[in-house]
Amino acid sequence: MARRHKHLVLILARELASNLATPTLIANDEGQLVFYNEAAEEIVGRTFAETGEMPLDDWTGSFVPRARDSQESLPAGRRPARIALDERRAAHEQFRITSLDGSDRDVAVTAFPLFAHADEFVGIMAIFWREQPGA
Amino acid sequence: MRLTIWGCRGSVPTPGPETLECGGNTSCVEVSLDNGTALVLDAGTGIRRLGQQLLERGTKRVHLLLTHLHLDHVEGLRFFGPLWDAQTTIDIWGPPSPLLSLKERIGRSFSPPLFPIDLAAVPADVEFHDVPRAPWTLAGATLTADLVVHPGPTVGFRVETPTSSFAYLPDHEPALAGVIAGRSTDWLSGASVAENADVLFHDAQYSDEEYEERIGWGHSSIGDAVTFSRAVGARRLLLFHHEPAHSDDLLEGLEAQARAVAGGDGSSLTLAREGMVVDLP
Numbered sequence: 001m002a003r004r005h006k007h008l009v010l011i012l013a014r015e016l017a018s019n020l021a022t023p024t025l026i027a028n029d030e031g032q033l034v035f036y037n038e039a040a041e042e043i044v045g046r047t048f049a050e051t052g053e054m055p056l057d058d059w060t061g062s063f064v065p066r067a068r069d070s071q072e073s074l075p076a077g078r079r080p081a082r083i084a085l086d087e088r089r090a091a092h093e094q095f096r097i098t099s100l101d102g103s104d105r106d107v108a109v110t111a112f113p114l115f116a117h118a119d120e121f122v123g124i125m126a127i128f129w130r131e132q133p134g135a
Numbered sequence: 136m137r138l139t140i141w142g143c144r145g146s147v148p149t150p151g152p153e154t155l156e157c158g159g160n161t162s163c164v165e166v167s168l169d170n171g172t173a174l175v176l177d178a179g180t181g182i183r184r185l186g187q188q189l190l191e192r193g194t195k196r197v198h199l200l201l202t203h204l205h206l207d208h209v210e211g212l213r214f215f216g217p218l219w220d221a222q223t224t225i226d227i228w229g230p231p232s233p234l235l236s237l238k239e240r241i242g243r244s245f246s247p248p249l250f251p252i253d254l255a256a257v258p259a260d261v262e263f264h265d266v267p268r269a270p271w272t273l274a275g276a277t278l279t280a281d282l283v284v285h286p287g288p289t290v291g292f293r294v295e296t297p298t299s300s301f302a303y304l305p306d307h308e309p310a311l312a313g314v315i316a317g318r319s320t321d322w323l324s325g326a327s328v329a330e331n332a333d334v335l336f337h338d339a340q341y342s343d344e345e346y347e348e349r350i351g352w353g354h355s356s357i358g359d360a361v362t363f364s365r366a367v368g369a370r371r372l373l374l375f376h377h378e379p380a381h382s383d384d385l386l387e388g389l390e391a392q393a394r395a396v397a398g399g400d401g402s403s404l405t406l407a408r409e410g411m412v413v414d415l416p
Contacts, residue, residue, distance in 0.1 A: 005320070005327035008282040008312075014322065015312045117288045118231035118265065 007122040009114050010034060023128035027056045029121050031085050043107065043128055045100035056081055063097035068106060071096075080111035084124040088113040094131070106131045136276075136299050136415040137167040138334065142181020143407035145306075145340045145354065145376035146207050156383035158409020160184075161207040162305045162376065164336065166294050172274035175199045176292060176303050178212035181409065186216030195222055198273055200266075200280075201229035202305060203289035204240055212241070213250055221258035228280070230288035231265040238263040266290055283307045284324040285353040293328035299415035302332035302369065305376045308353050315362045329367040333415055336407060337363060339374035342389055357393045361404065365397070372397075373407040 006014075010026060014035045017024040023040035027033050033056045041047050044063075051059070060081065065074040074095050076082045083091035090112040098104050111126035142160030149159040161179030168174070173194055175182065178201060189197065197217055202208060217223040229237045238254070241263070245254035254261075266280035279293040283304060291304040309315055309324045320326035329335050339360035341349060346356035355363070357374060364372040374393060377386055390406045397404045 005281070006322055008284065008324055011312045011322055011324055012284070018313070115233075116282065117233055119233055120231075120268070 006034065007116060009116045009122045013114060013123075013125055017125070023130070025081075025126045025128075026123060027081060027085065027126075028123040029085075031056045033059045034123070040128060043097075043099060043105060043130070045103075056085070063099065065095050065097050068094060068096045080109045081124055081126045084111035084113050084126070088115075088121055136169070136294070136296055136301060137165075138301060138336075138413040138415070139165040139167065139185075140181075140407055140409055140411045140413075141165060141185045142177075142179045142211075143336075143375050143377060143409060144179075144207075145338075145378055147379050148180045148207075148210075149379045153382035153384075156408060157377055157386050157406060160409055161210065162202075163211060164303060166276075166301065168274055168276055168296070170275055172276075173197055174273065174276070174294065177202055177208045177305065178210070178215060179207050180211040180214075182211035183214045183216075186214070186218070190216045190220060195224065197223065197225045199225060199227045200278070200292055201227065202291065202303070203230055203285065203287060205287070205306070208306070209241065209244060213245065213252075218257050218259050218261070221260075223259040225259050225261045226264060227261060228264045228266050230280070230282065230290045232288050236263065237265060279328050281325075281327045283328075284309055284311050289353075291325050291328040293332065296415075300332045300334075301415065302329035302335045302337075302367075304329060304335070304337045306353055307338045307363075308351070308355055308359075309363050310355065310359045311351060315359060315366055318366065320367060323363075323366060325363065326367050329363070329369055331368045332370070334371045334373065334413055335364055335367070335369035336373045336375040338376045339389075339393070340376050340378045342392075345378070357389050358396055361393050361397050364404075370403060372404045373411075373413070374405070375407045377407075 013026050017037040023043050025036035036048050080091035080093050092110045094108045108129040114123050116122050141163040144161050160181035162177040163179045163181030164176040166174040242254040270277050270279045277295045280290040283291045285306045294301045304325050312324050337360045338355045339357045340354035341356045343356045343358045
């Protein structure tokens with residue numbers, strides 16, 4: 001089948017995310033960002049229609065994720081979405097980002113892998129929990 | 136490629152005078168390829184009569200493709216004649232499950248109290264296969280299976296030869312994953328098997344009014360079937376998996392409504408009827 005067709009689990013995950021008030025993004029098994037919902041647009045500062053599909057690492061990097069205390073760049077090994085993609089396990093982390101509108105935001109992110117029937121890994125979901133700076 | 140409908144009723148067999156035209160047997164479609172190979176889609180009660188035919192024809196090799204294991208799609212299997220012929224080889228393909236193999240799941244219906252004879256006692260040489268994620272070739276045709284919206288592991292099938300294509304989605308509720316019309320087909324359940332098909336057999340179990348009371352049950356309204364067919368660019372639509380409560384008269388009324396929705400002269404849309412034969416180049 002043509003690869004461009006999304007796996008059913010991603011289709012259903014997108015429908016779920018589209019109906020959530022919680023900022024949520026979805027990436028496929030190759031680490032390609034394929035969707036984020038309207039609630040996430042507020043954090044990102046840009047609509048998904050404007051962003052389009054792109055490598056998740058490129059997208060994440062554009063927000064300069066960094067440790068809240070030291071302000072040091074958050075390495076890929078501590079980024080929940082990357083952990084969920086590489087290690088296929090759930091991960092959670094708190095860090096600071098700079099949105100595309102220039103504002104700093106403290107966020108907590110929980111990411112987890114999506115497995116279809118027969119344990120087929122098809123991608124990840126990541127959920128952003130909004131926090132107040134300094135909280 | 137020749138398609139023969141041996142059963143197109145949904146959910147439960149419905150024999151009786153009010154269903155003589157469309158038939159009461161549950162899902163079973165035979166796909167005859169030019170080289171004589173028989174592919175069988177689903178093992179609803181329609182497969183019993185097909186089995187008799189295959190034995191009379193002397194068919195010794197059968198590929199049975201199961202969309203899923205709900206009872207109306209497997210309940211004819213135990214009475215499929217070739218299964219009880221030691222000279223026959225049957226390959227059964229079905230959706231994978233994380234817990235039990237296809238053989239184990241089907242084996243449940245070949246055990247007490249449901250059935251007196253164990254699967255191990257079946258005389259035919261039977262092999263079980265999870266459907267591959269990528270397209271594969273059977274008897275000169277290219278087959279594609281992909282998961283679709285329906286409760287439990289369920290796939291739709293596409294059968295393609297160099298000259299024609301057929302998509303089979305008997306149990307499918309794409310509207311549950313969002314509005315169908317206007318949606319990019321890469322985000323549309325079932326599009327991976329149905330896009331630009333010459334013929335599409337699609338779930339059309341409910342009237343639009345009935346569907347409003349049964350959202351999430353895994354089946355489509357007739358209106359959604361028409362919309363889906365249009366969205367994927369299918370050239371001909373057969374409304375399939377008829378609601379057991381729908382008589383022939385009611386179904387013909389719904390067919391007329393569907394044609395009105397579809398527009399044109401309606402020649403590209405029809406009810407599936409038991410015994411119907413569709414020839415493709």
